[in-house]
Amino acid sequence: MDSILKIENLQKKYKHIQAVADVSFEVKKGSIFGLLGPNGSGKTTILGIVLNVLNRDHGNYYWFGEAPLKGNRGRIGAILEHPNFYPYLSAEKNLEVVVGIKQVSKDNIERVLRIVELFDRRKDKFSTFSLGMKQRLAIAAALISKPEVLVLDEPTNGLDPQGIVEIRELILKIASMGTTIIISSHLLDEIEKICTDVVILKNGRLLLAGKVGEINKKSSVIEVAADDMGKLYDVLENYQYTRLIEADNDKFLVSFTHPISCGVLNNFLLTERKISLTHLVQKRETLENRFMELISESK
């Protein structure tokens, strides 16, 4: 599959803060690629570097398999910060300004306004738009040069639930039209709902990378209870495949280092440790469990 963006050993320090520490990953054509991490994990810094608004200390990045060139910037649409539009101009007039700057045909204005569903509001002033509409107009502006990849830094920040849904649906629509998407977010739910691929970052370090579906399947969680919960805990704590035990009311939620079936666990507890379980349920581990676990592990 074609490479859209490849990052190799990227590093960036702000004085003594290591904002990005040796991060490598690759975004393939056609993916919706999520950069997930809490505030301050380095997402904006990484996007700033690859969009050439920040300098890197070390490492390399390649767009479309090539070192960054002036010529390939037109193939990338991006919204890094809150976009600057003229409040007293209409949506259409604002996009005319963008068309002039990007030196593309005015014919693109109607196309992008229709994609973001603002065509009917094209004559209205930007200042009268809701935050969600403003964000959709920013996406329209980023799409004006028909980019192959769209980069969005926290696109739903500050939006109400309806605005969030609208942006999410819009991103899926743009992706279905063949545009690769790179999106950063601190909201796991957002990434899980729309992304095909994800990297999880914390303190500038990459904790995990993979396909969202595979991360969801990769490891297993089993809910257990027994009459003697103390003994059960001790045994589980010393079980070689246990990764984490969490107490949940009168049960334990146990995650393992690799998929373990209920039968295997039950057999081990009963025959080898003489513990008879009163409760045994296999849980599907979600990206959320994995995210919370990784974030707490790396503290």
Ligand SMILES: Nc1ncnc2c1ncn2[C@@H]1O[C@H](COP(=O)(O)OP(=O)(O)OP(=O)(O)O)[C@@H](O)[C@H]1O
């Ligand atoms: N201009 C700057 N000067 C000093 N430190 C900075 C600067 N910009 C970012 N940082 C620090 O670098 C680290 C990474 O910040 P960055 O903005 O890249 O993270 P983020 O994941 O995008 O977080 P957020 O969602 O809050 O923007 C943080 O510790 C932040 O405080």
